[in-house]
Amino acid sequence: MLNLDNEYPFERIATDLQQTGISILPNAVGIEVLQKLEQRLVELGKDDFKQAGIGRQSAHETNSKIRRDKIHWLDRDNTLEATWLNYMDSLKTYLNRRLFMGLFSYEAHFAVYPPGAFYKKHVDAFKGKTNRILTTVLYLNQQWEDNDGGQLVVYDPNDHQQIFTQVLPTYGTLVTFLSDEFPHEVLEANKKRYSIAGWFRVNTSINHDIDPPA
Structure with missing residues (x-):
């Protein structure tokens, strides 16, 4: 486990989440x-x-018009x-101590976007319905340039047509945001693109309704 007395980068993430609901932190993770x-x-x-x-359980389906990435779930x-x-x-421990978020569990997968792959605009959770x-999102792409594509486009939570920011998926960059606030998409990648996408949950459910994967 990490020494939580070493506040960077966790304190930076917490401050960003407090101020804007999203944190974009280059070089966030040790080599x-x-x-x-x-x-x-x-x-x-x-x-x-x-x-x-897309979707969960009986509603789960593949749809190449919406997303074309391939995934591998992480296992302890x-x-x-x-x-x-x-x-x-x-x-999780730091954010719960600092922001009292009540984060309970975490799941994550490697995501590989072959050339031509994308993921259309979506949200990771719906207000009032999910946990x-x-x-x-952590990026694992060395020597990635603008013309390589694959940018994460994040939309304004108050205007889903307005771009809030774009993130180049460069090596070691960690993006953290409130799941039900920010619609986002992955633009078409022009070469193979690697990331780890993950989600923290709180220990609650509503009518046993589980949110869709990102």
């Missing part, structure tokens, strides 16, 4: 963690990734994957 995650990506084969879908049984889950446990509260 040791990043290298372990890269090592795991090298180990994984094509059969370890599944076509991502793998020590390399557990590196990221443990890091997020430390962030997904905070979204995280």
Whole structure:
């Protein structure tokens, strides 16, 4: 576990969430963690990734008009994957102490966007219906340029047609935002793009209704 007395970058994330509901932090993660995650990506084969879908349980389906990424869910049984889950446990502890968010659990997956892949505008949770509260995205792309595409486009929570910001998916950048506030999309990637998408939940549900995946 991390030393929570070392407040950066967690304090920066907490402050950003308080002020705007979103944090975009380059170089947020130490090189040791990043290298372990890269090592795991090298180990994984094509059969370890599944076509991502939309919706949950019986409503789950794949739709190539909406998203074309492939995913692999992280599991604590793998020590390399557990590196990221443990890091997020430390962030959860810090945010609960600092912002009293009541974060309870975390799930995450590797996402691979082959050239031509995208994910159309969506929200990760719907107000008043779900227990997904905070979204995280870590990028694992070295030497990524503007013309490589794959930008994360975040829309204004008060005007879903207005772009709030765009994020280039550069190595070690961590994006954290309120799941039900910010519509977002991933623009078409022009070369293979890697990330880890994850979600913190609170320990509650409404009519057993689970929110859709991002």
